[in-house]
Amino acid sequence: MKFYARPRRTPQVIIVSLIDIFAILLIFVIVTTTFKKMQPEVTIKLPESKSAVSADSSEEPVVLSVTDDEEIFLDAKKVSLDELTAAVQKLIAEKGRPNLAMKADKKVSYGFLIQVLDALKEAGVKGNLSAFTERK
Template identity: 45%
Template sequence: MNLRPKRRPVPMIPIVSLIDIMVILLIFFVATTTFKKDKTQMKIKLPESKSLGGSASAADTRVAISIDEKQNIFLDGKPVELEKMAAAIGALKQKDPGVKLELQADTTAALGVLVKVYDALREAGYNISDMPTRIQRAAP
């Protein structure tokens, strides 16, 4: 009769293969985070404060391009034909090179008219992304 307990073998953990897996995961995470690009969905121009050092000048006032519910186009309150829109905007830009525009369109304005106005703006040398747009509700 053998009263001595049997020695159990000490379990061995294969640490070398765990280190290999950890290094591969580290390389994967480093590589994937460097390929991430910041994508902005919209451009936002933040408001400026008069009391915090920003001063409003005459160039900050905007000239409105308005489209009413009958698809009539107005540049600074004056009616303009769609075919002469680019020439009128170009003349306005020559008169005051720092002039800024904004588009005010009625909710019932046709998309085709808006696209033609944008084409006229590009033809006159304006960047569409710098021009704010306001949609107006139709009068009841």
């Protein structure tokens, strides 16, 4: 029995179909990175509320964030409890009476929140203080 060896063809890569695949991958990468949201500076687990209402104000509020390890951020700038009164007074002097909204983690101690609210009162914050909550 005699076997004939076929002549081997050299392998070829079809470039045209690879260019299509690379173009689709490139479009996918561009689209996914364009729509990626900015990561927040502070991660906070908000408490839930059944009766929460969305604010109707068109003006963006100044956000006061309190993390679970009792760190305070005023518009993403870290401030201590002692500096909070002066920072809010400076903000009021610059912007008049800005809308102030508090974003406090649900693990923050009640005593620390009272200290923060006292500092805000000393700074001259009067009226309605909005709070961020999660809808239940």
